[in-house]
């Protein structure tokens with residue numbers, strides 16, 4: 001897309017916000033990258049790279065780290081939020097009064113609102129109203145690979161086809177494909193729930209249950225994500241697409257995934273706190289497990305894998321017994 005005169009604000013300067021800011025800037029857009037810690041923003045401005053999360057990837061000259069939120073939002077045409085889900089509502093509340101009227105808002109956060117379990121488009125609508133277009137960006141996309149310019153494909157979901165197309169055009173490049181859909185719910189559920197399964201895959205691999213078990217977990221995991229997602233109004237095509245199966249396979253099989261590494265650490269006997277310290281970044285699946293479990297209970301949807309992971313994370317069940325409990329379930333038809 002020719003974005004030479006377009007100005008983007010990217011809110012959230014962790015690994016994903018930085019990688020997306022780099023991608024947009026490489027695509028010709030002027031980008032202002034804002035993070036909530038002034039000293040970190042100073043380091044990004046001085047180093048012209050994010051040495052903590054994406055070392056060795058220089059910022060394009062049209063990417064500007066900005067410490068002041070008002071400055072970041074001044075004169076922008078587009079806003080992309082990439083903060084962790086626990087900071088999503090507060091980030092939106094902070095930017096709401098500075099958002100130029102009529103400007104759309106998209107986010108690349110994967111998760112649910114902690115405590116309420118609300119989908120992020122519900123949070124956005126409550127805070128911003130429904131007068132501006134919104135979109136979700138999700139799919140199999142490790143920040144480091146995107147920043148390194150490796151081939152990647154994601155999906156942009158919006159109720160507004162025009163807005164989805166516009167955001168996809170800014171992201172799209174010869175090494176980054178951005179597809180569009182109107183299934184916001186499906187994409188949000190897929191992105192949040194795959195993190196839970198990645199913890200499960202880490203546990204299974206950490207306990208050396210083997211490749212067969214991992215493939216079974218991914219497949220049955222997709223099955224239960226679909227059951228929940230369909231009950232919430234998502235579309236089947238989304239769950240077998242990039243933001244469903246695509247991201248599920250990515251995070252369940254590659255050690256770049258923080259959620260998978262959480263599972264590996266739990267299998268070794270680490271506590272959640274120890275694993276989080278070791279990983280040093282957001283692990284969205286830990287909170288998502290609890291929220292997804294309560295959603296499943298409320299809707300009467302059976303999610304046995306999520307249930308066992310919830311028991312490991314929050315009820316002190318040892319990982320081996322969790323896997324055993326899944327294996328001991330009554331046999332049943334695969335479909336239905």
Ligand SMILES: NC(=O)C1=CN([C@@H]2O[C@H](COP(=O)(O)OP(=O)(O)OC[C@H]3O[C@@H](n4cnc5c(N)ncnc54)[C@H](O)[C@@H]3O)[C@@H](O)[C@H]2O)C=CC1
Nearest residue numbers: 013014015016017036083084087109110141142143281282
């Ligand atoms: N890293 C990745 O490969 C991908 C991450 N995501 C999603 O992007 C979201 C952000 O994750 P990452 O950038 O990876 O996390 P990260 O752990 O790399 O960075 C998190 C950033 O959020 C900042 N932060 C923490 N509390 C904040 C607050 N209250 N307000 C503003 N900023 C705050 C931290 O200072 C840090 O810079 C998550 O929902 C994640 O699931 C999605 C796709 C890929």
Ligand SMILES: O=C(CO)COP(=O)(O)O
Nearest residue numbers: 139140141142257258259
């Ligand atoms: O969502 C991601 C890639 O698509 C990143 O996954 P993790 O948060 O598990 O690292």
